[in-house]
Amino acid sequence: MDAAAAAAAARAEPLLGGSPPTPRALLSPRARLLALLATSLTVLLSLAAFRAPSAAAAATLPSLLPPPLLDQRLDEEGWPIIDRPTDRPRACWGIVSAGRIAHDFTAAAVGMGACVHAVAAAQLPAARARAAAFAAAFRLPRAYDSYAALAADPNVSMVYVAAVNVAHARLARFFLLHGKHVLLEKPATLTLGAFDELAAIARARRLLLVTNFWTRWFPTMRWARAIVHSGMIGRVVHVAGDMAFQAVRHHDGALDRFFNASLLGGATLDMGSYLCMYASTFLDASLEVEDYALDNWSVQAEGVVEGGVDTETAFLIGHVGGAHAAMGTSLKRASDFAVRVMGTHGMVHILGVAISPLAAEVTVYADASLRTESPRPCCGMPLVSTTSFKSVLPPYPAWTGESEQYPHAMGMVYVAAAFEECMYDPDCTELPELPLEEQRLLVQLAWKVLDRVGVYKGVQGV
Amino acid sequence: MDAAAAAAAARAEPLLGGSPPTPRALLSPRARLLALLATSLTVLLSLAAFRAPSAAAAATLPSLLPPPLLDQRLDEEGWPIIDRPTDRPRACWGIVSAGRIAHDFTAAAVGMGACVHAVAAAQLPAARARAAAFAAAFRLPRAYDSYAALAADPNVSMVYVAAVNVAHARLARFFLLHGKHVLLEKPATLTLGAFDELAAIARARRLLLVTNFWTRWFPTMRWARAIVHSGMIGRVVHVAGDMAFQAVRHHDGALDRFFNASLLGGATLDMGSYLCMYASTFLDASLEVEDYALDNWSVQAEGVVEGGVDTETAFLIGHVGGAHAAMGTSLKRASDFAVRVMGTHGMVHILGVAISPLAAEVTVYADASLRTESPRPCCGMPLVSTTSFKSVLPPYPAWTGESEQYPHAMGMVYVAAAFEECMYDPDCTELPELPLEEQRLLVQLAWKVLDRVGVYKGVQGV
Numbered sequence: 032m033d034a035a036a037a038a039a040a041a042r043a044e045p046l047l048g049g050s051p052p053t054p055r056a057l058l059s060p061r062a063r064l065l066a067l068l069a070t071s072l073t074v075l076l077s078l079a080a081f082r083a084p085s086a087a088a089a090a091t092l093p094s095l096l097p098p099p100l101l102d103q104r105l106d107e108e109g110w111p112i113i114d115r116p117t118d119r120p121r122a123c124w125g126i127v128s129a130g131r132i133a134h135d136f137t138a139a140a141v142g143m144g145a146c147v148h149a150v151a152a153a154q155l156p157a158a159r160a161r162a163a164a165f166a167a168a169f170r171l172p173r174a175y176d177s178y179a180a181l182a183a184d185p186n187v188s189m190v191y192v193a194a195v196n197v198a199h200a201r202l203a204r205f206f207l208l209h210g211k212h213v214l215l216e217k218p219a220t221l222t223l224g225a226f227d228e229l230a231a232i233a234r235a236r237r238l239l240l241v242t243n244f245w246t247r248w249f250p251t252m253r254w255a256r257a258i259v260h261s262g263m264i265g266r267v268v269h270v271a272g273d274m275a276f277q278a279v280r281h282h283d284g285a286l287d288r289f290f291n292a293s294l295l296g297g298a299t300l301d302m303g304s305y306l307c308m309y310a311s312t313f314l315d316a317s318l319e320v321e322d323y324a325l326d327n328w329s330v331q332a333e334g335v336v337e338g339g340v341d342t343e344t345a346f347l348i349g350h351v352g353g354a355h356a357a358m359g360t361s362l363k364r365a366s367d368f369a370v371r372v373m374g375t376h377g378m379v380h381i382l383g384v385a386i387s388p389l390a391a392e393v394t395v396y397a398d399a400s401l402r403t404e405s406p407r408p409c410c411g412m413p414l415v416s417t418t419s420f421k422s423v424l425p426p427y428p429a430w431t432g433e434s435e436q437y438p439h440a441m442g443m444v445y446v447a448a449a450f451e452e453c454m455y456d457p458d459c460t461e462l463p464e465l466p467l468e469e470q471r472l473l474v475q476l477a478w479k480v481l482d483r484v485g486v487y488k489g490v491q492g493v
Numbered sequence: 494m495d496a497a498a499a500a501a502a503a504r505a506e507p508l509l510g511g512s513p514p515t516p517r518a519l520l521s522p523r524a525r526l527l528a529l530l531a532t533s534l535t536v537l538l539s540l541a542a543f544r545a546p547s548a549a550a551a552a553t554l555p556s557l558l559p560p561p562l563l564d565q566r567l568d569e570e571g572w573p574i575i576d577r578p579t580d581r582p583r584a585c586w587g588i589v590s591a592g593r594i595a596h597d598f599t600a601a602a603v604g605m606g607a608c609v610h611a612v613a614a615a616q617l618p619a620a621r622a623r624a625a626a627f628a629a630a631f632r633l634p635r636a637y638d639s640y641a642a643l644a645a646d647p648n649v650s651m652v653y654v655a656a657v658n659v660a661h662a663r664l665a666r667f668f669l670l671h672g673k674h675v676l677l678e679k680p681a682t683l684t685l686g687a688f689d690e691l692a693a694i695a696r697a698r699r700l701l702l703v704t705n706f707w708t709r710w711f712p713t714m715r716w717a718r719a720i721v722h723s724g725m726i727g728r729v730v731h732v733a734g735d736m737a738f739q740a741v742r743h744h745d746g747a748l749d750r751f752f753n754a755s756l757l758g759g760a761t762l763d764m765g766s767y768l769c770m771y772a773s774t775f776l777d778a779s780l781e782v783e784d785y786a787l788d789n790w791s792v793q794a795e796g797v798v799e800g801g802v803d804t805e806t807a808f809l810i811g812h813v814g815g816a817h818a819a820m821g822t823s824l825k826r827a828s829d830f831a832v833r834v835m836g837t838h839g840m841v842h843i844l845g846v847a848i849s850p851l852a853a854e855v856t857v858y859a860d861a862s863l864r865t866e867s868p869r870p871c872c873g874m875p876l877v878s879t880t881s882f883k884s885v886l887p888p889y890p891a892w893t894g895e896s897e898q899y900p901h902a903m904g905m906v907y908v909a910a911a912f913e914e915c916m917y918d919p920d921c922t923e924l925p926e927l928p929l930e931e932q933r934l935l936v937q938l939a940w941k942v943l944d945r946v947g948v949y950k951g952v953q954g955v
């Protein structure tokens with residue numbers, strides 16, 4: 032075992048012997064403070080890169096003040112810092128499914144030192160073998176044969192449900208009823224009623240229910256939201272985004288899940304739901320009260336349906352506040368996976384891959400009323416400043432011998448850390464970055480798009 | 494008079510004494526051939542910048558062959574080369590209106606050596622003085638007091654109608670009936686019936702009727718169309734575009750035309766019509782037969798209406814071939830004015846300002862079936878090649894003491910040259926870049942968007 036492998040093993044080792052706290056959990060308050068200060072300084076320096084506007088501009092452009100600092104708690108390698116209580120047994124993740132996204136989530140959670148105690152798969156023999164191989168690769172202590180066995184394990188406090196789309200709601204309900212906090216892959220549910228039932232169970236039992244829109248917890252996304260909420264780009268009036276790629280129709284000889292209607296495939300339920308998330312993130316960003324009632328949103332869509340799934344879809348989402356999103360998604364073409372958030376005074380450009388964005392940039396224009404030259408009829412807003420943000424992911428745990436399945440998937444450490452921290456906090460009942468009401472709206476928006484495209488009629492009941 | 498001014502005056506001088514041919518019109522066939530070869534070589538070198546794909550990729554990717562060469566006929570300064578017949582009186586432009594866009598068109602036409610023989614304005618005294626000042630600035634021989642006087646001038650063969658939006662159709666009809674070829678600012682007409690009437694007159698009298706979507710004739714646009722038609726990016730399935738800026742609501746103390754419903758203001762009739770043009774340019778680009786029947790197109794839109802005009806609009810345009818466009822336009826926010834044309838195998842990015850684009854780039858991806866590694870679930874198409882195009886505008890005629898009102902407005906030389914050349918050619922009855930049927934579709938698309946937004950109800954009759 033070479034030095035790197037030994038270090039990696041040391042990172043993983045504590046998980047094998049039960050649930051001892053990792054070195055990270057034992058970080059002293061002073062070390063944590065230092066890490067926080069270091070991160071804050073980085074953000075501060077990034078914001079200082081804004082060129083100061085002229086005195087006249089500054090007088091009339093209070094929106095150019097730097098946005099609030101991010102309290103991003105990352106250590107020097109980019110791993111989230113978690114306050115884990117030392118006075119009770121350590122909470123562990125249970126992973127449901129051994130698929131691609133579960134693979135990436137587990138790599139991120141194990142890498143960050145979380146306790147990943149068990150993996151479960153459906154009761155099929157092949158799935159069982161796959162789960163065992165999965166557990167071996169990530170050195171997980173157990174690979175349960177059944178969901179019931181996982182649910183019965185008192186060491187498992189949090190369950191990540193990453194099974195096939197059609198099983199999401201059923202499994203989430205099952206584990207909530209067994210007292211587990213649930214991080215649930217999207218699409219959360221097929222119907223609004225099913226989502227409401229899950230939310231009611233979670234609320235009644237004070238359990239977390241979080242749809243895994245992991246993008247939301249990325250430092251880049253938090254930076255973009257802070258910029259927008261600071262008013263720096265003015266009122267948001269348009270969001271444009273595109274996510275598409277050429278999927279392979281047949282994979283391992285079978286119809287790929289993307290094209291398989293019985294597995295709830297299609298561009299919208301996959302990439303389109305991220306675009307809906309971007310719409311809800313930014314379209315009401317300037318309103319004083321967040322309002323997730325669908326009555327305040329409108330949805331129009333165009334799409335191509337083949338074999339029961341939508342393969343090319345474009346959609347508009349409108350907000351009663353007067354802002355709109357124009358989005359495109361497809362399984363059959365190229366895209367730059369970028370999202371642009373356009374305000375009255377500037378633009379935030381979330382650079383691709385906007386599902387898991389590592390970089391963004393903001394451009395701020397001077398107010399039209401500041402223009403002293405003859406008003407130009409078009410495109411003539413003078414640029415005030417531009418700056419960018421770039422985050423670096425923690426390293427992939429190479430000792431697994433595996434590799435990422437999704438781009439920048441190690442970024443799932445951010446949602447995993449936020450979830451775990453909230454779970455330890457008795458006052459935290461929902462993750463503030465994605466409240467239950469917004470998750471409910473996201474179920475509605477995605478299914479409205481599908482309804483407008485004319486696919487999955489009868490499946491959904493929103 | 495310094496040397497530069499003298500040279501500039503020499504360029505303008507021939508126009509003052511009537512209609513002698515300019516030096517450009519006297520270019521020998523050999524000089525023209527040399528200029529054509531030089532331009533072709535530039536395009537060829539640009540295309541050679543494509544990195545050759547691997548042998549395996551090339552075998553299965555015939556679409557990566559370079560697109561057809563552009564036969565862009567520009568001289569060494571970037572001015573279009575026009576074959577003007579020498580055996581009959583030289584055709585002159587008449588300019589109707591002395592507004593901003595007329596200003597830019599005249600600068601381009603005078604700069605390129607066209608005969609701009611007259612300017613006319615509405616019969617108001619203030620308008621007359623403005624027309625006289627306009628004619629003086631550009632050294633035009635006459636500033637008519639009435640449209641009738643312009644229409645009666647036998648030296649004027651072509652009329653550029655750039656009056657306020659509401660007067661477009663009426664003036665176009667008037668000048669067509671007086672035997673003039675008409676280049677008409679958009680929006681061409683308020684109703685489909687009015688457009689059909691204009692088209693019928695033009696066809697019956699063998700006159701040109703061209704809506705001034707000047708973008709269409711830009712070298713960048715011609716390059717992009719050649720790329721797309723060559724199949725290099727595969728089948729086009731999505732076009733995304735955004736054009737918006739923060740307009741000044743009151744200009745010179747009065748409600749600016751952008752916000753004035755009685756002047757047919759609003760974001761869609763201004764910038765949105767360019768986005769409709771981009772949709773019709775590329776959405777059916779891969780179809781064998783161009784089909785401009787509205788039945789083959791669908792329009793959805795969301796917008797904010799204030800004071801009777803749309804100030805923020807997002808819209809979708811779908812083509813029966815299965816391709817879609819998602820567009821945004823606004824009078825109240827920033828934008829990068831870029832358009833992206835996304836195909837199954839790559840993307841053409843028309844860089845801002847896409848109304849008058851000087852640059853574009855194309856990225857080509859390998860076919861998904863060529864991927865030899867484990868199929869990644871997302872975003873994993875290997876890049877094959879990328880290259881870009883950049884054109885340089887001819888210089889603004891500095892001797893006018895004026896400056897451009899619209900960005901890259903000297904690019905109107907391209908439409909002016911194409912129009913004039915077609916007019917000289919007895920076999921040319923429509924400009925091939927924008928046939929009458931497509932102009933008709935563009936009237937329909939823009940008004941469909943407005944109809945969906947719910948503005949100008951009762952005004953339009955499409």
